[in-house]
Amino acid sequence: MPRPLDRVLDAVASVREDLAAARRRDPASTDDLTMLLSSPGLHAIWVHRAAHRLWARGDRPSRTAAVVLAQGARSITGVEIHPGATIGRRFFIDHGMGVVVGETAEVGDDVMLYHGVTLGGRSMQRVKRHPTVGDGAVIGAGARIIGPVLVGAGAQIGANAVVVKDVPDGATAVGVPATVRRGAAHPEEQMDPAIYI
Template identity: 65%
Template sequence: MLARAWAGIREDVAAAVERDPAATSQVQMALVSPGLHAIWVHRISHAAWQVPLLRLPARLLSNVARTLTGVEIHPGATLGRRVFIDHGMGVVIGETAEVGDDVMMYHGVTLGGRSMSHGKRHPTIEAGVTLGTGARVIGPVRIGAGSQVGANAVVVKDVPPGHVAVGVPARYRTLTPADENAAGAVEDLDPAIYI
């Protein structure tokens, strides 16, 4: 189990260095990335959350992580492998959120709910999605694999795989090769090209 945890940490650090052009080394990233630290603490709190008697300690641990990193991840949320939160500050991930493998989030992202009902009330983010700075994905919506959500977009409806969503409320269109380099900072707001 310890070997698997260590392998996961190494995998996270490598993914972070690959996605952060400011990273100078894996050691630097492991020591100073609040996004990585929040994810690592979340893995512990999420494991504790699975045991009913440990739910209070899991919430307390997640609050400590929020205080230290500026990233709030509910212990009930599910995160995939190689998730990277760049800068971290202000990220909020709700209890029933599901985040797939290889997801990139910038600071200020919210995966929030819009209902007081119990059950699934937070988004599902599929593999390979990029969520731009300040993006808000609200409710039990699904962001399809390989999609991008632009900076400050507010998504309240499903986004199909391989699309880009921008605006308030977000509209989406097929992802183009030019969008691939935008890394969540898509600026094209021409409403004529969105569905």
């Protein structure tokens, strides 16, 4: 079992890693202190990590505390992440407002979401009902990924796209319903899909 000091050092290392990832992805960031104090996306993921640890305990009091903590973060940040969702390292939400991540969602490392993204469910059953997002995926503003679909590693989802089918690794999905194109949208420029409407 990790010692309390080890947990603190791990948490500090994780915050530093998140700040570095945010600075790389946000051209408007000025410095780490400003990001630390003012980024709702970072605040939401940090609270989520604490809520997820409580949720993982599995007992009713811990799960109740996890949900209350998550809802408190939602009211402050505008980002709703269910404490049951599994989220990888260096996750970044740009702007944050209106983001929803459902209970059975699984998000890999180095994933970036823009504002208004939903990783939503399609079933009322207690099954895997939310998306799985692979490492390095980028999901544009307002996109909706609904159901237990897989968004592959390095995939790009365009702004306002509605994804209800799997998106392969490295592909781009745009439109309503989303259609998949192989390869990056503009390989020569590696543009984010957030530019698409």
